[in-house]
Structure formats: structure tokens, C-alpha cells
Amino acid sequence: MSGRLQGRTALVTGSTGGIGVAVARALAAEGAFVVVSGRDAGRGEEVVRSIAGAGGQAAFVAADLSKGAHAVEALAASALAAAGGRLDILVNNAAMLLTPTPTAEVPEDTIDAALATSVKSMFLLTGLLAPRMAARGGGAVVNLGSINGLVGMAHSALYSMTKAAVHSLTKSWSAEYGPYGVRVNTLAPGPTLTEKVKGYKEHLEPILARAPSRRASAPEEIAAAAVFLASDDAANVHGATLTVDGGFSAV
Structure with a gap:
């Protein structure tokens, strides 16, 4: 690795599994001190140990972002404390993974939980941390969207709604914080072979058959793109997906 993030600090939400783990490890490999966050302390500490074993630095902060403002505020405070009072990079990765379901069959409590975890918590956390970055003159926010937020897919209306909201927030926050040196961008993965997603193989096949590459991404490929957006290599990239x-x- 090139040490592109040497001396910087980062918070990655939802980084005890899936894409979040890969992003946390990739940021640490580039020199960032990474605050790993999620609900499962055992898995979180395992991620921290794996980062330390590879020569990186990290700490774990437990958080359940479906629990509203108090949980988000506690995460922000604990992450800042763990990172020495400064966060240079925020990766808003936490989201609720949803099984493809016809719209008429989605329960109201599932709608509420998805919005709370995937949209509301991101809104609140960015509102707490981005102004601090702006006050210092710079920072980077990477929001995890999805191709579901860009194209229509049957039986994925709720997930698509949450991700379209993420894409919209990126544009609004770019206008709000960009003039103060805070870059906000969206990373939109397609099918990615995390352990959970592997269980939905039958849903992936028709999507992959339409993709020019004819394959899903590895989590590490998504993480590499996140590092780019967080680094000075993307110094004039604002509001992009x-x-x-x-x-x-594309096709």
C-alpha cells in the first residue's frame, strides 16, 4: 500500500461484516486509524485484531444505529474520543439488508426499521461530524449507496428507496459542505459477494447475466474504490456517484 491516508482518522459504520469490514481494513492498510463500529462486539474486536495483525491501527465502538438519535450521538462522541478528538473520514456504510419482497407484502415495521438504519442514522451522524470537518477546513464523507438507487428492480422498492435517498443526500451535502473543504461522494456497488449476499444466489444470476463483466464484485474491490474517494487522489471529486x-x- 502507498500510505495515502497516513495520519488520518476514519469512522466506518456497519464495519463488523460484509463490505464494511473490507473498507475498514483497506483504510487502515493505507495508514488511517480506523474506528470500527457495529452491533456485535465480538465481531468488531475480531476486525480490530485483524487490522492490528496486518500492521494497522483500529479501535471498536459498539453502536446500534437503528435506535435513533441517542445511539447516533453516542457513536459520534465515542468515535471522536477513540480517534483523539478528530475524524477526517466518515464512511456511512451501515444499512439494513433486505430480502427481495413484493411491495404489498412489506410490513410497516420493516419500512420503519430500514429508514431508521439506512437513512435516518446517516443523516444524523453526518450532521454531527461533517460540520466539525468543515470547521477544520476539510474531510471526506463516503456514503454507501447501491445500483438499486439508480435503476428499478422488481421486489426491491424499499431497499431502492433507501439507497436513492443516500444518493440524494450526497448531492445536498456536497452543496452544503463542499465550500468548506468537505468532499461528499457516493459509492454504489452492484452485487458483491459478502457472506450474506451469497445466500441470494438465485436473485443475483439474472443481474450478473446483464452486466458486461458477467460477475459480482469482491468486497475488496468495493473497498479499493472507497479508499480512492477518501484519499487526496479524489481531491476535486465532489457529489459523484x-x-x-x-x-x-451502464448498459
């Missing part, structure tokens, strides 16, 4: 989907959304 970077797709890592094998070309699916």
Missing part, C-alpha cells in the same frame, strides 16, 4: 457494478448500470 462511483459505480462498482461490472458495468450493469
Whole structure:
């Protein structure tokens, strides 16, 4: 690795599994001190140990972002304390993974939980941390969207709604914080072979058949794109949506 993030601090929400783990490890490999966050302390500490074993630095802060403002405020305070009072990078990765379901069959409590975890918590956390970055003159926010927020897919209306909201927030926050040196961008993965997603193989096949690459991404490929957006390599990239989907959304 090139040490592109040496001396910087980062918070990655939802980083005890899936894409979040890969992003946390990739940021640490580039020199960042990473605050790993999620609900499962055992898995979180395991991620921290794996980062330390590879020569990186990290700490774990437990958080259940479906629990509202108090949980988000506690995460922000604890993450800042763990990172020495400064966060240079925020990766808003936490989201509720949803099984494809016809719209008419989605329960109201599932709608509420998805919005709380995938949209509301991101809104609140960015509102707490981005102004601090702006006051220091710079920072980077990477929001995890999805190709579901860009194209329509049957039986994915709720998930698509949450991700379309993420894409919209990126544009609004770019206008709000960009003039103060805070870059906000969206990373939009296509099908990615996390352990959970592997269980939905039958849903992936028709999507992958339409993608020019004809394959899903590895979590590490998504993480590499996140490092780019967080680093000075993307110094003049504001309000962008970077797709890592094998070309699916292009064709």
C-alpha cells in the first residue's frame, strides 16, 4: 500500500461484516486509524485484531444505529474520543439488508426499521461530524449507496428507496459542505459477494447475466474504490456517484 491516508482518522459504520469490514481494513492498510463500529462486539474486536495483525491501527465502538438519535450521538462522541478528538473520514456504510419482497407484502415495521438504519442514522451522524470537518477546513464523507438507487428492480422498492435517498443526500451535502473543504461522494456497488449476499444466489444470476463483466464484485474491490474517494487522489471529486457494478448500470 502507498500510505495515502497516513495520519488520518476514519469512522466506518456497519464495519463488523460484509463490505464494511473490507473498507475498514483497506483504510487502515493505507495508514488511517480506523474506528470500527457495529452491533456485535465480538465481531468488531475480531476486525480490530485483524487490522492490528496486518500492521494497522483500529479501535471498536459498539453502536446500534437503528435506535435513533441517542445511539447516533453516542457513536459520534465515542468515535471522536477513540480517534483523539478528530475524524477526517466518515464512511456511512451501515444499512439494513433486505430480502427481495413484493411491495404489498412489506410490513410497516420493516419500512420503519430500514429508514431508521439506512437513512435516518446517516443523516444524523453526518450532521454531527461533517460540520466539525468543515470547521477544520476539510474531510471526506463516503456514503454507501447501491445500483438499486439508480435503476428499478422488481421486489426491491424499499431497499431502492433507501439507497436513492443516500444518493440524494450526497448531492445536498456536497452543496452544503463542499465550500468548506468537505468532499461528499457516493459509492454504489452492484452485487458483491459478502457472506450474506451469497445466500441470494438465485436473485443475483439474472443481474450478473446483464452486466458486461458477467460477475459480482469482491468486497475488496468495493473497498479499493472507497479508499480512492477518501484519499487526496479524489481531491476535486465532489457529489459523484462511483459505480462498482461490472458495468450493469451502464448498459
